[in-house]
Amino acid sequence: SRAAKFVFLCNILVFARVVPSLFADHYEDFFISASEPHQIKALKLEILSLIATDSSITYIFQEFQDYIRDPDRRFAADTVAAIGLCAQRLPKLADICLEGLLSLTRHESVASDANTVDGEAEILIQAVVSIKSIINQDPSTHEKVIIRLVRNLDVIKVPAARATIIWLVGEYCSIGERIPWMLTSFLKYLACCFTSEASETKLQILNTATKVLLRAKEEDQLTIRKVVSFVLELAKCDMNYDVRDRARALTRILFSILGSSDLDESNTSLSKEAKHLIAEQLFGAPKGCRSPEPANDRFYLPGSLSQIVLHAAPGYEPLPKPCSLVFTDVGRYSAQVNSSVTDDSEGTSGSLDEEATSDYSSQLSDSGSGFSNGSEESGSLSADEKSSPLIQVSDAGDTNKEQNGGASSIDGISVSSGVEDILSKRALESWLGEEPMSIGPKPSESDLVQRSASISIPNIGHRVKPKSYTLLDTASGQGLKVEFSFSSQISDISPLLVCVEVSFQNCSDEPFSEVILVDEGSNKGLDSTEQALATTESSLSSHADVPTLVPMEQIDSLKPNQTIKRVLHVRFHHHLLPLKLLLCCNGKKHAVKLRPDIGYFVKPLQMDVVAFRNKESQLRGMFEYEKRCIFAEHILELNKDKSDNALTKDAYLVICESLALKMLSNANLFLVSVHLPLASKLDDASGLSLRFSGEILSSSVPCLITLTVEGNCLEPLDVSVKVKCEETVFALNLLNRIANFLVESPCGR
Template structure:
């Protein structure tokens, strides 16, 4: 292959530039060049010099770029994933993504590096770690990627969140089972406020769950207002999503015959309550159209096309002209863009001719256009031609038929034919032109022309006779090629059967019967029989022709002759002759002239399917419009920050004020304010408008509270809105879960809303209550968030937090009295959730004053925290008497890591540093669930997230439980039998931790499952150690 030789040459050039390490022994000529080279590379990669590593990586990337296999270098390359040099690192990433799928085991070595990088303070490093981690297509790491995506989706940096959105389809394609969880993340990202994120979220939405339109309801208006700020690729995707949404949820504005209505501010009509004069365009649809319209001026042809698609499929017809204008502008773009745009225009002109009529001249063909562009333009010209413009178009066609391009000429002749049929005033002119072409010297043109004439005349045109006599003249002159001649004969037979010259032609042709083509012979036989029916005096000639055909070389001709003879020479009892006239001269229906682009109309404008004319893989046809607006209330009431009851005062807090203040929003133009008033929050807005607004709002809030009891979907939406505004930490699926567990009466929720500050306190108390064994966790289910996706399990199967089975009483010294000159601090794990945040462990610190004097003002001073860790300080102890002791509760969010946290305690004695290392068992909280649920959950956490450990056999179950409870804050699911199950939940990530102890002959098997691998293995180890302790 030539490519290998060229690429090899190129390699050599690179090789020349490389300085080899001095110790390179592989300079002998004995080795094969390829083998030698890879050895070189390995050596360079193993070395310590960054410049050599970089050089090696560059060469490897070169190999990949050329498509050559570099997989044997995997071990050498993967080591360098920890390289400090950012360029080396980047190239290693590229390599890893390319080959990880083939070398799964080795690829796992790199995972921990990425996990660490995910916590890096530099957002670019976090983002690129996530990018690579999610691009490594190794099924084993699915849980890790899932976790990483979840974390990154709530990252501070919008860039990282964008990367998380990108990672979602990657994970989905790796493991489609994760869909539900991913959908929850998509939902979250769609409601993101950063334009950077929204575009990518829309992309993830299309790739993973493009049909789940219910996710859009909540953020629809925000998406519309952000549209202008999103980057162009995001705009394109977002427009596609919103087009489908608009098509599914809004009635077709063209069904009503309101032409001027659409421009009317619709709140007037709304408040008047007059249903009959409802606006033709739904306000929400109007919002979208208004946001999309400026994008017609985008420099990106794809965006322009996406807007065109939206307006064509969902917009009112009277707003289409600007769209057409923008599409015409695209015709100056590169050939490829032209081709796609012309293709769309070609199918648009079938239904919406008037749209492009003013631009007729833009479609005139230039000689320099490539053939397929010429054909498209021709198609459009033909579609656009009207009675008025037909002469201009025909004149153009006249030039085209003399082109050098054969395919184009043929298409032009066809087009003239179509024009002749479509426009009756021009039929005559067209036919004349076509017949003129019949006498062209170019045989090819003639053939095409005859075929087209045949079609036009078949339509029963008035000038059939003229056509026949022209054809007759040609036949006599013997100037036609085979197929053209056959067509001419057919023409005479079909339309000139009663023409006096037909017989003369027959005579002329039959004279040279033997020399004719087979096709012509067959047509001649038909002509002869027809003539014998219409002009009986030609019967002898017909017999003569049949006789000639009987001895023809071709059996087709002989067969035909035998068949036709029956009509001419009636035998006894034959019925055929009687029906001969019906058979040969029936009234034929007019041929329909079809447009090549008619079928393409069924596909979405500008889609790949429309271009290729058949449904592509993954093509989703646009649904048909509903008869009336769907789910209007869902778009309105669920806006998170607008409290439905406290309407008047809350107005300025409206959710949409934020995108508006970015300067993007649609509300900057005066007219749009009044129309899209739900979200416009401008204070300058006149009171009048405000009043009008209230009316629909009230009704909406009423609707939502109503639907809370009846409609399940809107119930979930509204309740989710509640919890989101209250507790932003809980994720989407929690809410659904909660809803199943404890449906809360709407009124109660509303009461809570009104006193939000109190509520916050209340919520936390609820949570505490839930984990205290003495209290029944009825209300606790509402906010303590279980993270398991709903899977159709009833109330019985839910996961509920419970109090600790055992509260350890052991005190451990944190600060020795010696180091702090007399103040001793010891800690105890209280295993109760901290009041400040449910992510925090509460640690009871006991301060003991060993000095005779008072110690004053004991408090936490410095906190050394990394990542998302947090400390909530204990209350300052103002005074601690000599010899006395006091306790304080410290809240620590360890972020599910057993790294020690360090802080300093300052007092009147001075500052002393303290450090607390949490045992893994304290990073979780006990939860309980049914045994079947446990088994089910465990099944989902197999593979890398499972860790087994062999342990000493203990004498009975009770001892085992005791040891387990001492080590970890878990709850027993089954505490008897040979298989003991325990469950807990991580404090910070809310990952489920499942632990089981299997009692076997000689030992116990401890198995821990947790989506955080590290936790699982640590826990299993510690439990096993606890068993061994005596």
């Protein structure tokens, strides 16, 4: 969308200002399309002007030539400004840019109108301003450029452009040989057209006349004084009070210093030397005045709202300054390592002294790898889980030891990567506002390591019992009872089909014949709302030839008290719409509705914990949904164990089994892992997490689900359900479904 593109470009612009080389090779990606809005065009222009290099500027200028001819003249003016920025960044191209801008000035001065500031006039103003910025870099080499601009003053009628050219002459009136020679004629020309100029041009004429008078040669002093005196007299009678005030101020300063018989300025409170000093400070030699900081150059955290609106939004807080690592701590840790690690520890990267003196940038770059491998569980639930222990205790140090080929560890801290791991942790903790981890020999909080227990639930697949729903009750079916449950079986006909296991039971004393379920007929039974949803769902699918219901095998005879099961392959029009079917038996037809369950619109996707986390890290922001609910089903099982004389089950294992069975009985998912951090408090289930993975049937898009538990084992638990999926609408509906059936009691629906 345009809004998302605008946000992306705003954040890219932040990095392009600091490190333009990041995007220098991708300049073609920022070329502008005619259909884009002006805000996006302006951002791309600024990025192009920042990342242009000697090798890419030729192609960028070719694009700029097309942009200048764009019907949107405001965009064309921004392009001219971008050309000026490129010339400032790449001084070798300044002459080429100046030639192009001067020719553009001549062309636009003919087409522009003095009474308007939009259209061609805006392009002319921007061209002159760009020329001015290029000249400011090296004024001594651009004398001819200033003279060419002065010669074009007769055809340039836009006040802002004229004022800029007049400012250039006054600022650099003493440069070279030709400009001082033409100053007298130039001032006479300005005096002749003073009364017809706009107010901003008149103000600039007064300033330029003052500068020229202060720097004029002795042989030209008399003539220039007379011209300046004439201009000041005209300005004192001007209709604009700003012009009149400026003229009076300049008169009191200049003519008290230089002396004048025409004006009575003898009564002054300032000495001649003080006035001369003031005049020199105001109108003396060219000064590199610092311009105020533009609003779009203010830096805020990339990705924040403040960076988009260019001011501190409510609640915005900048990152704190990271604290540096004290070298005494590094030395203490080095001594500890030297006393514990043998000489054959080749896994360390570089010497400890070199790592201790590494800069902060290397610490920050290593922080990601130091923490990404620090808390991963070992493997997932697989087919050989029977042979594995029920609970596998692991910690960050052991995990790193396995992944790094048996490197040794000290107090749970991996030594395979040397001191940079400790530096990285210190740096990250300082950014997060946490207390830095102590590296000394204190046995208390400094040696704490995030230990975890990977819990295996044996035979979980055989204990899953899908929930049954009534399709036709005994009273409506005249003794025929039909129930259905969603099957975890994957259809071999089409990925759009959901397998439903239907049970036909004869509860009467008479047999039923020719029992069959058929489709009521496409979309003719849908109302307007259902039709719209079905149309939307079908438009998102490319399997238009898949039937709604694959014909089932007919039951010729169903004897009393007999139960026969059939598996239906059903295609639902939408995961919220029921499918209308006809149940035929004994020559009669019963209209029934087969309600879908979005939990079975997915199929199990086998993966381990590492693959789960890698995929999870790619699905953030708009692909992540979270909801909280209360889960209390485990309390019934714990109370049941207390009432029985049998051995009491472990409370943590009961919670894990209850949550896993609840999920797998209501959704066709794969249990990736069950992870329990070993808490210091007894019966504290906080931090228990279950990971499930699935794949959407219709699109094969992965769907990751994480349950995180908070609370006491003997009380109702607060469960956080997090669903990550690229299909955002599907993920939101699946999240709501999971939250609903977790809250349901065992005897619910």
